[in-house]
Amino acid sequence: xxxxxxxxxxxxxxxxxxxxxxxxxxxxxxxxxxxxxxxxxxxxxxxxxxxxxxxxxxxxxxxxxxxxxxxxxxxxxxxxxxxxxxxxxxxxxxxxxxxxxxxxxxxxxxxxxxxxxxxxxxxxxxxxxxxxxxxxxxxxxxxxxxxxxxxxxxxxxxxxxxxxxxxxxxxxxxxxxxxxxxxxxxxxxxxxxxxxxxxxxxxxxxxxxxxxxxxxxxxxxxxxxxxxxxxxxxxxxxxxxxxxxxxxxxxxxxxxxxxxxxxxxxxxxxxxxxxxxxxxxxxxxxxxxxxxxxxxxxxxxxxxxxxxxxxxxxxxxxxxxxxxxxxxxxxxxxxxxxxxxx
Amino acid sequence: xxxxxxxxxxxxxxxxxxxxxxxxxxxxxxxxxxxxxxxxxxxxxxxxxxxxxxxxxxxxxxxxxxxxxxxxxxxxxxxxxxxxxxxxxxxxxxxxxxxxxxxxxxxxxxxxxxxxxxxxxxxxxxxxxxxxxxxxxxxxxxxxxxxxxxxxxxxxxxxxxxxxxxxxxxxxxxxxxxxxxxxxxxxxxxxxxxxxxxxxxxxxxxxxxxxxxxxxxxxxxxxxxxxxxxxxxxxxxxxxxxxxxxxxxxxxxxxxxxxxxxxxxxxxxxxxxxxxxxxxxxxxxxxxxxxxxxxxxx
Numbered sequence: 240x241x242x243x244x245x246x247x248x249x250x251x252x253x254x255x256x257x258x259x260x261x262x263x264x265x266x267x268x269x270x271x272x273x274x275x276x277x278x279x280x281x282x283x284x285x286x287x288x289x290x291x292x293x294x295x296x297x298x299x300x301x302x303x304x305x306x307x308x309x310x311x312x313x314x315x316x317x318x319x320x321x322x323x324x325x326x327x328x329x330x331x332x333x334x335x336x337x338x339x340x341x342x343x344x345x346x347x348x349x350x351x352x353x354x355x356x357x358x359x360x361x362x363x364x365x366x367x368x369x370x371x372x373x374x375x376x377x378x379x380x381x382x383x384x385x386x387x388x389x390x391x392x393x394x395x396x397x398x399x400x401x402x403x404x405x406x407x408x409x410x411x412x413x414x415x416x417x418x419x420x421x422x423x424x425x426x427x428x429x430x431x432x433x434x435x436x437x438x439x440x441x442x443x444x445x446x447x448x449x450x451x452x453x454x455x456x457x458x459x460x461x462x463x464x465x466x467x468x469x470x471x472x473x474x475x476x477x478x479x480x481x482x483x484x485x486x487x488x489x490x491x492x493x494x495x496x497x498x499x500x501x502x503x504x505x506x507x508x509x510x511x512x513x514x515x516x517x518x519x520x521x522x523x524x525x526x527x528x529x530x531x532x533x534x535x536x537x538x539x540x541x542x543x544x545x546x547x548x549x550x551x552x553x554x555x556x557x558x559x560x561x562x563x564x565x566x567x568x569x570x571x572x573x574x575x576x577x578x579x580x581x
Numbered sequence: 582x583x584x585x586x587x588x589x590x591x592x593x594x595x596x597x598x599x600x601x602x603x604x605x606x607x608x609x610x611x612x613x614x615x616x617x618x619x620x621x622x623x624x625x626x627x628x629x630x631x632x633x634x635x636x637x638x639x640x641x642x643x644x645x646x647x648x649x650x651x652x653x654x655x656x657x658x659x660x661x662x663x664x665x666x667x668x669x670x671x672x673x674x675x676x677x678x679x680x681x682x683x684x685x686x687x688x689x690x691x692x693x694x695x696x697x698x699x700x701x702x703x704x705x706x707x708x709x710x711x712x713x714x715x716x717x718x719x720x721x722x723x724x725x726x727x728x729x730x731x732x733x734x735x736x737x738x739x740x741x742x743x744x745x746x747x748x749x750x751x752x753x754x755x756x757x758x759x760x761x762x763x764x765x766x767x768x769x770x771x772x773x774x775x776x777x778x779x780x781x782x783x784x785x786x787x788x789x790x791x792x793x794x795x796x797x798x799x800x801x802x803x804x805x806x807x808x809x810x811x812x813x814x815x816x817x818x819x820x821x822x823x824x825x826x827x828x829x830x831x832x833x834x835x836x837x838x839x840x841x842x843x844x845x846x847x848x849x850x851x852x853x854x855x856x857x858x859x860x861x862x863x864x865x866x867x868x869x870x871x872x873x874x875x876x877x878x879x
Binding site: 259260261262263265266269270272359360361363364365366367368369370371569570571572 | 639640657659661668669684685687724
């Protein structure tokens with residue numbers, strides 16, 4: 240056995256109140272080192288893939304398209320089909336990875352950040368060391384929030400650069416209003432990741448079971464995204480494009496509705512979509528239609544839609560944070576002044 | 582006058598809105614500087630009481646004051662070891678102690694913490710997840726003692742320890758209590774292990790306080806008597822009585838002098854505790870809480 244050193248008399252007088260704050264962040268990083276490493280690897284790999292996509296892959300694919308288009312109707316055509324396919328594949332994979340990132344964050348936050356600590360009791364250990372429950376939660380939200388926001392922000396930026404590089408050069412490049420591309424190019428993934436973090440932290444506190452919190456947080460985030468997706472076209476006023484009956488409805492972007500207009504200005508459902516077809520022409524005449532119309536969000540609405548959707552998500556995230564602090568305060572005895580008998 | 586270590590008034594805790602009461606109408610006053618045993622059967626409410634005192638749970642009703650203030654404000658001065666001895670499994674023993682130092686700036690006593698761990702021949706580089714139950718208890722105690730608490734709340738601290746380690750760690754705790762005047766409250770359902778080291782007893786059963794006070798006073802207040810069968814034991818308070826043949830043996834709280842023809846004896850602490858546990862209807866013996874001081878503190 241190791242000989243116990245004799246303990247010098249404990250320093251007289253306890254260095255009471257003006258406490259230095261406990262140094263939590265270092266230990267937060269230490270406790271979640273595997274998660275930090277996995278996340279870093281994920282960001283690096285996805286980021287590198289996006290750089291590759293925006294540079295060499297885009298150039299190769301654009302060159303292949305150029306060759307293909309130069310063939311016109313020639314019988315034999317030689318072009319680098321692999322380059323085109325590779326571009327498409329890497330574009331899809333990186334977009335999916337980017338859009339999956341918020342779910343990774345939510346799952347980790349629920350399963351590991353708070354869920355595991357409340358399940359195993361280590362949260363209580365921290366609270367009875369020098370860390371108050373509120374500080375414990377604040378550190379667990381603030382540091383990951385910064386890291387998650389910076390890293391998803393970086394990925395989104397790289398995705399946008401890669402997408403812009405291919406715009407107009409690659410015939411099959413996704414248009415801006417393709418939904419996966421729409422989200423991956425803007426601020427919504429960052430806001431979703433932050434909401435996922437907050438949802439996970441709250442579920443971990445509420446359920447006090449790691450696996451249940453992981454699942455619930457992921458499902459909650461999915462529901463949140465579905466809601467935002469459904470509401471998205473209505474977050475900003477649309478523009479109505481009116482076109483002649485001959486040409487059919489026109490205007491590209493995120494469409495919220497289309498049909499025909501009568502002379503009185505009534506909007507009716509279009510029975511068919513082109514006045515060039517004889518049968519359609521008679522049907523349109525019967526309705527008294529004078530024009531086609533289409534309500535769309537043109538490309539100019541991209542940032543208003545992105546920012547409004549992100550704002551809504553961040554507001555939800557803020558509510559989740561408030562709820563988490565409230566749950567913690569009600570569960571544990573809060574500081575003096577409150578929490579007396581009801 | 583020093584504040585009592587724990588003072589509870591009509592304290593109650595119910596889990597969930599319709600759940601059963603884990604603790605109900607619990608009033609007690611534990612003077613500072615004592616080593617107090619909280620005993621009772623499993624599920625009696627011992628852990629709930631300790632968690633309430635540590636500010637880890639909010640009471641459903643009533644109040645609890647710790648070291649003269651509310652439990653949340655007292656938390657920096659309170660050490661707590663949970664029943665399950667939760668620790669971060671991925672940290673090593675040395676890292677766990679370094680974390681204790683970082684989480685308690687200005688309070689941490691690395692020597693004491695190191696000494697508790699060193700007593701167990703623990704490799705500081707070993708991960709917590711590879712430790713045995715007893716070794717984890719040692720690390721958990723080191724963390725709690727390292728923050729130099731004025732009040733140490735220990736929930737079943739000795740359950741996982743072998744007799745040798747139990748004896749040694751009890752010695753460390755008693756040394757802490759004697760050297761720093763630390764108040765120690767430890768729960769257990771094994772009465773025998775507490776008799777030698779504790780001077781105060783709190784017996785909890787069915788979520789209520791059944792017995793509270795200095796162990797010597799409690800023992801002195803009770804007498805084991807043997808009398809002829811069908812003897813009327815009134816006006817003495819009867820905790821437990823049993824008739825075998827023509828003899829009646831009982832544990833009573835004498836209300837006055839006992840008749841000369843009764844044979845009497847002093848009960849042991851274990852007998853006393855078991856008698857109360859076997860007889861949930863027996864009248865509780867707990868000093869009335871000092872309402873005035875509670876209100877003044879609030």
